[in-house]
Amino acid sequence: xxxxxxxxxxxxxxxxxKKELAVGTVGELLRLYPFRYIDRSSFVRISxxxxxxxxxxxxARVVRVDIIEKKRLSVWISDGTGExxxxxxxxxxxxxxxxxxxxxxxxxxxxxxxxGRINMVHPEIDAVPSxxxxxxxxxxxxxxxxxxxLKNGGITGKVMNKLMEAALERGLQYIEESxxxxxxxxxxxxxxxxxxxxxxxxxxxxxxxKARYRxxxxxxxxxxxxxxxQKYVRSRADKGIRMPLVGKAFNACYDSLPFPLTGAQKRxxxxxxxDMKSGRQMNRLLQGDVGSGKTMVAVLTALIAIGNGYQACxxxxxxxxxxxxxxxxxxxxxxxxxxSALLTGSSKAxxxxxxxxxxxxxxxxxxVGTHALIEDNVVFRNLxxxxxxxxxxxxVEQRSKLxxxxxxxxxxxxxxxTATPIPRTLAMTLYGDLDVSVIxxxxxxxxxxxxxxxxxxxxxALYRFLRDQIALGRQIFIVYPLINETEKLDYQSLEAxxxxxxxKFPFPEYKTAVVHGKQLNEVKKFNMDAFAAGRxxxxxxxxxxxxxxxxxxxxxxxxxxxxxxGLSQLHQLRGRVGRGCEKSYCVLMTGQKMSKESRHRxxxxxxxxxGFELAEEDMKMxxxxxxxxxxxxxxxxxxxxxxxxxxxxxxxxxxxxxDAVLREDPTLNADRNQLLRKELRKEKYQIKDYSKIS
Ligand code: ADP
Ligand code: MG
Numbered sequence: 001x002x003x004x005x006x007x008x009x010x011x012x013x014x015x016x017x018k019k020e021l022a023v024g025t026v027g028e029l030l031r032l033y034p035f036r037y038i039d040r041s042s043f044v045r046i047s048x049x050x051x052x053x054x055x056x057x058x059x060a061r062v063v064r065v066d067i068i069e070k071k072r073l074s075v076w077i078s079d080g081t082g083e084x085x086x087x088x089x090x091x092x093x094x095x096x097x098x099x100x101x102x103x104x105x106x107x108x109x110x111x112x113x114x115x116g117r118i119n120m121v122h123p124e125i126d127a128v129p130s131x132x133x134x135x136x137x138x139x140x141x142x143x144x145x146x147x148x149x150l151k152n153g154g155i156t157g158k159v160m161n162k163l164m165e166a167a168l169e170r171g172l173q174y175i176e177e178s179x180x181x182x183x184x185x186x187x188x189x190x191x192x193x194x195x196x197x198x199x200x201x202x203x204x205x206x207x208x209x210k211a212r213y214r215x216x217x218x219x220x221x222x223x224x225x226x227x228x229x230q231k232y233v234r235s236r237a238d239k240g241i242r243m244p245l246v247g248k249a250f251n252a253c254y255d256s257l258p259f260p261l262t263g264a265q266k267r268x269x270x271x272x273x274x275d276m277k278s279g280r281q282m283n284r285l286l287q288g289d290v291g292s293g294k295t296m297v298a299v300l301t302a303l304i305a306i307g308n309g310y311q312a313c314x315x316x317x318x319x320x321x322x323x324x325x326x327x328x329x330x331x332x333x334x335x336x337x338x339x340s341a342l343l344t345g346s347s348k349a350x351x352x353x354x355x356x357x358x359x360x361x362x363x364x365x366x367x368v369g370t371h372a373l374i375e376d377n378v379v380f381r382n383l384x385x386x387x388x389x390x391x392x393x394x395x396v397e398q399r400s401k402l403x404x405x406x407x408x409x410x411x412x413x414x415x416x417x418t419a420t421p422i423p424r425t426l427a428m429t430l431y432g433d434l435d436v437s438v439i440x441x442x443x444x445x446x447x448x449x450x451x452x453x454x455x456x457x458x459x460x461a462l463y464r465f466l467r468d469q470i471a472l473g474r475q476i477f478i479v480y481p482l483i484n485e486t487e488k489l490d491y492q493s494l495e496a497x498x499x500x501x502x503x504k505f506p507f508p509e510y511k512t513a514v515v516h517g518k519q520l521n522e523v524k525k526f527n528m529d530a531f532a533a534g535r536x537x538x539x540x541x542x543x544x545x546x547x548x549x550x551x552x553x554x555x556x557x558x559x560x561x562x563x564x565x566g567l568s569q570l571h572q573l574r575g576r577v578g579r580g581c582e583k584s585y586c587v588l589m590t591g592q593k594m595s596k597e598s599r600h601r602x603x604x605x606x607x608x609x610x611g612f613e614l615a616e617e618d619m620k621m622x623x624x625x626x627x628x629x630x631x632x633x634x635x636x637x638x639x640x641x642x643x644x645x646x647x648x649x650x651x652x653x654x655x656x657x658x659d660a661v662l663r664e665d666p667t668l669n670a671d672r673n674q675l676l677r678k679e680l681r682k683e684k685y686q687i688k689d690y691s692k693i694s
Contacts, residue, residue, distance in 0.1 A: 029167045075099050168200065215641045220650055222684075223654075245307050268438075282435075284434060287416055289612070291443070302385060319370055322368055332401065341358060342369060356377060376462050410475045417521060420568055469556055476539070481493075513536035532551050551676075555583065557577045571581075661676065
């Protein structure tokens with residue numbers, strides 16, 4: 001039913017609802033849930049009102065009404081415990097007429113502090129219900145998302161409640177149940193009609209809880225069902241290259257490792273081995289905090305491909321990172337005799353030709369590179385494995401180009417590595433169709449990094465500390481935010497900072513290298529190498545060093561304007577120190593004034609070094625949509641009521657449920673699953689496949 005035929009709507013409001021809330025039908029309106037509730041039965045005493053309270057409700061009598069310079073209406077009210085001022089700037093005449101001194105109302109609004117007193121600006125005004133409270137109506141009222149335009153168009157909170165009432169009366173009967181009976185019974189879900197009725201007008205707290213659970217469950221269930229179904233279909237359809245051997249190269253590398261693998265590394269390699277020999281295509285996400293030893297796993301995985309007669313590529317998002325990877329893997333490859341090569345945008349034409357030839361004739365076993373790897377003129381003899389680092393920086397199209405370079409009989413195995421810790425619930429949703437391996441253990445011998453927050457006044461002390469560290473033979477990172485590549489200001493602060501450092505740490509006693517994104521690649525590389533080789537004591541850089549550089553001798557990471565960085569970026573940067581055996585420090589420099597969120601981020605950084613904990617907190621603070629590292633990929637669907645941050649338990653249950661359904665009936669052909677099939681066809685669940693490279 002079109003929304004405009006609902007009493008109180010009409011074409012104009014219908015238009016508004018469509019534009020502002022994307023609601024066009026009564027059914028859609030009913031699926032727009034309140035984001036909070038007001039308990040209309042509980043009142044706050046005026047003497048107890050505080051400015052830090054959220055919305056409160058006061059039942060009070062009007063004492064005095066003053067119109068001040070025709071611009072402002074001041075209304076004093078009293079409930080016997082105290083007086084409070086209500087302030088109105090709009091609709092003055094109407095309000096003044098309504099609020100007759102001596103009459104009693106219910107006022108709902110946010111208490112704010114003003115001139116040392118508390119007042120409420122533009123509270124909602126309700127009549128006190130006459131007699132007993134209407135018996136069957138609930139005391140809880142839903143509050144819906146709104147916009148300025150909606151309010152100006154007359155669709156206030158109260159109007160919204162009225163619309164919902166009308167929609168329930170006329171439209172609910174046409175909404176069909178969306179969960180199969182047998183699953184509702186098995187998972188204790190209330191029927192959809194009950195849920196919708198109670199989500200808008202909760203009969204009581206218990207009914208509201210049941211309604212919420214059912215609606216969240218449904219949403220997460222279909223999301224998982226859709227993702228898992230893709231996975232089931234794929235694992236049956238996509239043949240993978242069977243790689244039954246471990247191979248000589250793997251063993252040669254393994255036997256000469258300078259350290260034993262951590263338990264987590266061993267477990268992950270076993271998981272990967274099982275995938276690769278299964279005859280199905282591997283699609284695995286490897287998560288591991290900075291420094292957890294993912295490179296090692298990547299090398300051994302590549303060597304399995306080699307051992308079975310295939311080539312492997314390792315793709316990195318930046319030139320610096322590709323170089324770093326290439327350099328790092330050399331020492332592990334030395335005992336294997338496998339030929340590797342590097343291919344990036346800045347490879348010279350002659351090198352390029354040589355690499356192209358080596359890939360085509362198969363003499364190069366492992367190729368490390370950037371986007372240059374997916375150019376059309378790069379041809380592999382028999383690519384069997386693609387390892388993609390920091391995958392969120394690669395677009396789907398770019399990955400699909402890589403895919404097409406596969407050995408013809410079957411697609412290559414895919415291992416995606418990320419150091420951005422993604423909370424489990426989010427990983428399940430973003431990569432629901434990928435298998436996930438986690439390295440949740442750091443190599444032994446890593447010392448915790450002490451994280452310190454300091455403001456400008458502490459700068460002299462900071463410099464003394466840095467001199468002491470340099471005297472001990474350590475190296476220092478100093479990082480400036482570069483939020484926006486084109487942001488002039490960011491470069492200015494970096495340049496000013498670098499100048500000050502060179503003044504306070506004069507040459508030749510101290511050597512400072514500077515690296516930023518505007519430098520030529522050769523200059524960048526020269527400076528980076530100088531620091532990596534220990535020829536410079538201090539590296540002043542923009543956040544370009546965020547990915548990559550491994551300088552075990554660096555013991556201090558100073559992050560300037562730390563309040564401007566996101567939590568996961570701060571964590572990545574901190575991961576650059578603490579790699580050697582020396583005690584390491586991370587100093588977060590901020591201004592005196594910080595937003596509440598910034599302060600919270602800094603506090604969290606000082607409190608924990610666990611990337612997953614930080615990611616969980618980050619998600620709670622900002623909501624998963626904003627989670628760093630996921631902006632590009634985005635959430636596959638927008639959730640209506642469930643929250644990935646808060647509903648992890650429901651998500652787990654919903655996932656198990658979806659998994660159980662598909663295990664018994666992978667194609668959803670059974671009679672009892674016809675409803676599932678139908679629901680899945682809805683646009684909402686048409687999830688883009690983010691992982692499949694096809
Ligand atoms: P990531 O890529 O996950 O950030 P790396 O693979 O760069 O981490 O490893 C970080 C450092 O730890 C490297 O210097 C690496 O050689 C070392 N390392 C890796 N695995 C182990 C291990 N099992 N024991 C000791 N050191 C290790
Ligand atoms: Mg790494």
